Amino acid sequence: MKPVWIVDDDKSIRWVLEKTLSREQVPFRSFASASEALTQLDLGAEPPQVLVSDIRMPGESGLDMLKKVKERFPSLPVIIMTAYSDLDSAVAAFQGGAFEYLPKPFDVDQALELIRRAIDESLHQVGASGEVELVPEILGQAPAMQEVFRAIGRLSQSNATVMITGESGTGKELVARAVHRHSPRSDKPFIAINTAAIPKDLLESELFGHERGAFTGAAAQRRGRFEQAEGGTLFLDEIGDMPSELQTRLLRVLSDGNYYRVGGHSPLKANVRIIAATHQNLETRVKEGLFREDLFHRLNVIRVRLPSLRERREDIPILARHFLQKSAQDLGVEAKRFSEAALRYLATLDFPGNVRQLENICHWLTVMAPGQQVDLADLPAELRDSAPQAATSDWESGLAMEVDRLLAGGDGKVHEKLTDSFERILITRALAHTGGRRIEAALALGIGRNTITRKIQDLGLDTGRADDAEHAAG
DSSP states (O other): OOOEEEEOSOHHHHHHHHHHHHHTTOOEEEESSHHHHHHHHHTTOOOOSEEEEESOOSSSOHHHHHHHHHHHOTTOOEEEEEEGGGHHHHHHHHHTTOSEEEEESOOHHHHHHHHHHHHHHHHHOOOTTOOOOOOOOOOOOSHHHHHHHHHHHHTTTOOOOEEEEOOTTSOHHHHHHHHHHTSTTTTSOEEEEETTTSOHHHHHHHHHOBOTTSSTTOOSOBOOHHHHTTTSEEEEETGGGOOHHHHHHHHHHHHHSEEOOBTOOSOEEOOOEEEEEESSOHHHHHHTTSSOHHHHHHHOSEEEEOOOGGGOGGGHHHHHHHHHHHHHHHHTSOOOEEOHHHHHHHTTOOOTTHHHHHHHHHHHHHHHOSSSEEOGGGSOHHHHTSOOSSOOSOHHHHHHHHHHHHHHHTOSOHHHHHHHHHHHHHHHHHHHHTTTOHHHHHHHHTOOHHHHHHHHHHHTOOOOHHHHHHHHHO
16 A cells, blocks of 8 residues: 655644554655645655645645645545634635545544545545556355345446445445446446535535536536546445435436536536445335435336345355455555354354444454464454354354353353353243243153252252142142
């Protein structure tokens, strides 16, 4: 990965960002002015992965640098830092093509999250410049994923509009990229936009572009995502959150294929394939009046549903190994490996954040696990301490996982704990089956009456009046 460039005349701001990126093992370079950074580019330096710049500095401003950088490297994500009192400049930064703005004073974790999003955007950005598309493999052997693969195959020679549904973190953009990569448009751009992540007032300009002077701060003409994706594929993520007025404009484009830049008077022809995605139930949003029904039917030509990770548990070990390898490559370190016990335990978890959560855990383990083998004890505490949320149909495998978990705890009482639990479950279920009658329960279990009586006492089980009546009858 190329370094992140930090441009700020404030030494303390540079120091904070440098320490944060260094801690996360993200490469960086720092500059005290825009002219220093621009000079490096003029001298032939490789452009950064992400550029983070202050907006007001001696000499050229961050906005001046933004304009020059965007002219040379249109797909480079630029984060503009600005004071709270300078929100107008922040809006101007968006209109000038900035990826995001970072208000000062900022929270370090917020800054890091924003930089990571920008890095991810730059790694997945595909433009007309012919940059290599970095798309990780879509892995999966579960039947539900085989259906997804078959759908991608069927769509390979089609230009039909596609709707991808699934929970957050299931990999909807990966599928969209795979559909594009195997389509007749694969040599053209794939442009992605998260419609929920862009402020409402800027979304129209992001999608359709704007003319110079269309509004305050529009100092130059700007190409929108439709123009950037010309001949290729436009991926509209989180389409369910699109504002109603933008839904109307999008419907017009899908209906007649024409659109206008903001402030423009000449129609532009849209030659793009639309792939939309949402984690929401669009049928419900249509009934609630939050999503246009006619737009829903325009988008819902072919639907691909991505399963949650808990629906494809057999893929968890495959994915976990893959992400552990990938994290090691990204960080330039030797790859770690999972123990079988750790993999079996991971396969029992629900992962509400789905594949994205598993990938983040593997990245954490690459950095934090002490040895080259990742055991149960090395997993994050919140995972170790949580019991599996879904019962396995194979109780022996479930028991094996529980044995592994207790052994990793190292308290030396695994046999006692599991034996007590096993006998308690056997006896309580048998007594429930017989209405509390011990003799019948003992016969059903194949043990003696004295044995069941002793174990009831040893385990502290209270069987109630049915036992008293039985003893009286005996």
